[in-house]
Amino acid sequence: MPHNRAGKVLLNCDMGEGHGVWQMGQDEQLMPFIDCANIACGFHAGDPGVMRTTLTLAKKYGVEVGAHPGYPDLQGFGRRKMQLSATELRDCLHYQLATLCGMAKVVGTQVTYVKPHGAMYNQMMQDDSIMQVIMAAVADYPESLELMIQATNQYSEHAEIAKKYNLTLRSEAFSDRAYMDNGQLVPRSQQGAVLAKDAAIKQCHSILQQGQVGSVSGNTLSLQVDSICIHGDTPDALAIVQGIRNKR
C-alpha cells in the first residue's frame, strides 16, 4: 500500500491554496515534514502558476501528491455548500483531476489519490449519494487514484461501497480536532473542538505509535487511520509537524 508505507501512518496537508498574488499557508516550511500534499486544482484555490510551484515543491521533497478538488467558488474558498447535479459534480471532478494529473506530469511527478475540499468533503461525508458520485468519478478517471475520506465509525460501510467501484480508500484523522465517543468530531461551535498545540502533538503521537485516537471523554476509539491531516493554515502547523517528524 503506497499510502501506508509498511504500515506507517502518513501525514497529509492541504497545499497550493494561494491564488495569483495571494498566499495561503506555509507550504515551503511544511513540505519537508509531510508525506502527502493535497494540492488545490484551481476551482476553490490554486491557479496554473501556484499549481506548478506546489507540484515542484512536492517533487523536491519526495512528497506524494493528491488532487484536492473543490467547488467552483473562489470567493467562498469552496467552503460554501453548493448543490451540483450528479453530472455537474462528476464533470467538475474530472476537470480538476485532469488538470492536476497533467500538470504533475509536466513537472515529473504524479497524482496518486484524491481528497475533496471543504464543503464538497463535508457533503460527501454527510450524504451517501454524493459520496457515490465522487467514488464513481474517481474510479472512472483513467489513472489509478485512491480516495481519501474521513475516518469514522461508518468506514467499513464506505469501504463496502468503494469495493463496488474497485476503488481503494484512505482514511484520515485530524491532528487538531477533538473526537466524541461516536467517532465524530466535536463541533466547532463547542468548547474544546480544536486542540491546542501540545494536545494536537499528543493526539498525533497516539495515532502514529499506537494507531489509536482518543475521545474527549478518555475512551479509545476504534477508528482505522491511514493518514493524519495537518491543517497548514493554522499558526501551530509547523510546531506540530516538527513535534512529530524529522525534516527530510
Add this chain to the structure above:
Amino acid sequence: MPHNRAGKVLLNCDMGEGHGVWQMGQDEQLMPFIDCANIACGFHAGDPGVMRTTLTLAKKYGVEVGAHPGYPDLQGFGRRKMQLSATELRDCLHYQLATLCGMAKVVGTQVTYVKPHGAMYNQMMQDDSIMQVIMAAVADYPESLELMIQATNQYSEHAEIAKKYNLTLRSEAFSDRAYMDNGQLVPRSQQGAVLAKDAAIKQCHSILQQGQVGSVSGNTLSLQVDSICIHGDTPDALAIVQGIRNKR
C-alpha cells in the same frame, strides 16, 4: 502525417465554445462534416460539462481533437490582448492542455494538436518571442502534440524554429477570408475581407483540389496549407461544409 491523411487537407473548426447555459456555434450540425475539432479549454470559453459533451460528440464522429487554449478572459472571449509573462503563458497553456487531454481520456479519445485561440493566436503570429514560448510549452507537454499556426509566407521560418523544439507544425488557411498577394489576410476593416458563402466554397475547393490559395488580385499564393479553418459561429458555416464535404 495523421493531420493530413494521405495528403488530404483537413477541415478544422472551433468547438465547445459555450459556457454554462450559454451556447455558441452549431457543434452538433457541423461535427459530422469536419475532420478536426479545436475544443475550448475553459479559460476563454468551455467548462467541464461543455468540454465533456464536445469531446463525446467528436468521438462519435471520429473527429480528431485539438486543444484550443485561450487567455483567462471569459468576459472578453479571449479576444483581448493580454500581456502575460513567458512563465504565465507557459503555465496557462499547460493547465489548459492538461485539462483537455485528461477529459479526452475520460471519454475515450485523445488530443493530438494545439491551436491557440483569439488574441493568443494573433499575438503568436505577430510576435516570434510569443510563438517560441508557445512552441516550447507544447513541445514540453508530456504527450505528443502538434501545433497549428496560420499559413503565411513566413511558414518555413516558423518551421525552422519548431524544429529546434522537435515540434511538428500544421498550417491552416481560412475558408472565408480574402488573401492579399503577400499571403496575409485582407484586414477586416477593408471591404471584401470576409468572403460570402459561394466565394468561400470556391476558395475551399481550390485549396482542397489544387492545394492553392488565390489572392484578391487573382494571383496564386504559394502557401502550404494542411488544414482549412471553418468559422463555426458564422451563419454560412454549415452551407460551406456541406458544399465541400459529405456527412459522415
Add this chain to the structure above:
Amino acid sequence: MPHNRAGKVLLNCDMGEGHGVWQMGQDEQLMPFIDCANIACGFHAGDPGVMRTTLTLAKKYGVEVGAHPGYPDLQGFGRRKMQLSATELRDCLHYQLATLCGMAKVVGTQVTYVKPHGAMYNQMMQDDSIMQVIMAAVADYPESLELMIQATNQYSEHAEIAKKYNLTLRSEAFSDRAYMDNGQLVPRSQQGAVLAKDAAIKQCHSILQQGQVGSVSGNTLSLQVDSICIHGDTPDALAIVQGIRNKR
C-alpha cells in the same frame, strides 16, 4: 403604487442575461411589450457591457428597471443552491444592487425594485430566514427599492414581515406555469407543469382582466398578483406578450 399603475397588473421579464459574447433571450424583441425588466447584475449573468445595453434598451421603451441579483455562479447560471451566510448574502446583494443602481444612473434611468434570481429566489420562497436577510438587505439599501416575490398563499405573512422592514412587496405569478389548489406551482417533474402558448395567454388574460389565477383542477385561487412573469428564454415568450399586449 408605481408598480401597479392604477391597478394595472404589470408584465415583468428577466433581461440582460447574456455574458460577453454569449446571448440569452430576446431582449430587443420583448422589451417593447413589457412593463418591468429584471436586469442581471453580473454574478449569475450580465457584465458591464450587457448591463449598459439592457438598461439603455429599457430606458428607450420606458420600461421600469428591477435589479435581478443572483448567486456568484456564472457556470451554473445562479441556478444551483449555495449556502451563503447571512453576512455573505447581504453583501452579495448590496454589491449587485449598487452596481445596477449606479449603471442605471449612468444611462439616465433608475432601479425601483429587486427580484432575486434562480436558486436565490427559490431559497427565499422556501426559507423564511433567507427571505428576512433579503428583505433587510433591500430595506437597508440607501435607495428606495421594493422587493418582488412569488404570489402564494403565504403572501399576507410575507407582507407582515416586510412591514417590519418598512419594505414594500410586489407579488408575481408565472405566465406559463400551472398552479395547484394550494397556490403552489405544479412541480416541473409533473406533466402539465409548463403551459403551452395558448394556455399561457389564457392564464395571463385571466390575471390581467379578472385578477384571478386558476388551478389545474379548475378552481380559482385567491392569490394577489401585482405582476406577471414572462420567461424570456422560452420560444413562446414573444407570442405570449404579443397575445396580451400592444407594442409601445
Add this chain to the structure above:
Amino acid sequence: MPHNRAGKVLLNCDMGEGHGVWQMGQDEQLMPFIDCANIACGFHAGDPGVMRTTLTLAKKYGVEVGAHPGYPDLQGFGRRKMQLSATELRDCLHYQLATLCGMAKVVGTQVTYVKPHGAMYNQMMQDDSIMQVIMAAVADYPESLELMIQATNQYSEHAEIAKKYNLTLRSEAFSDRAYMDNGQLVPRSQQGAVLAKDAAIKQCHSILQQGQVGSVSGNTLSLQVDSICIHGDTPDALAIVQGIRNKR
C-alpha cells in the same frame, strides 16, 4: 479643495485588496495614519465582504475613499496589460465605480475620487487615448469624482485635457520610488529604483514640508504633488507612515 485640505499634501494607500479568504496588505494598521484609501472594486481584487469591511474601516478613521478600479483579472491582480476597447474600458470603469459608490453609501460614507490600478494606471500614463477614455468615464459618472494620476512633467498637459471634461485632477508622487531628472520613476530594473525605509521617509518629508521631490542626481523636480502614495503591501509601509504621521 477637499483633496488638499488647506494645502496639505495627503497620504493615499491602496486598500481592500484581499479576496475571499485571502488577505493583502495591512489595512487595519495603516488606516489610522493615512488620509485617502484607494479601495479595490472587485475586478483585480476585493469582493463584496472585503469592500464593506474596508469601507467601514475608512469611515471609522475619517479616511477619504477613492475607487481603485482595475482590469478584470483576479489571477493577474490587474497587473497584466489588457487591450480593452474604449467602450469596454468605459463600461468596466462605470461598473466598478457604481459598485464602490453604492457600497460606500450602504456603510455611510462616500467616494470622492478615482485612482486606476496596476496595468490600467500604467497604460493611462503611457497612452493619452486611454487617459481620455478614463477621464471621460469618470467625468460622465453621475457623482462628483476627481481623478488621481501620477505627478509628471506632463501634468499641465493632462490638466488641460481634464479641463475639457470638467474633471478635477489630483497628482500623486510615490513615497518609496526614486525619481529621474525628467520627473519619471527610475525603472524597477535599475538599482536604487525602490527607496529603503529611511530614504522613503526623507522623500515624504521633503514633499510634505517643502513641496519638493528630489531626483537621484540631487536636483529638485518641479512636480506638483497633491498626494503621496504609500505602498501598503511592502513591509516598511507602517514604519514609513509612522515616521511621517501621527495616528488618528
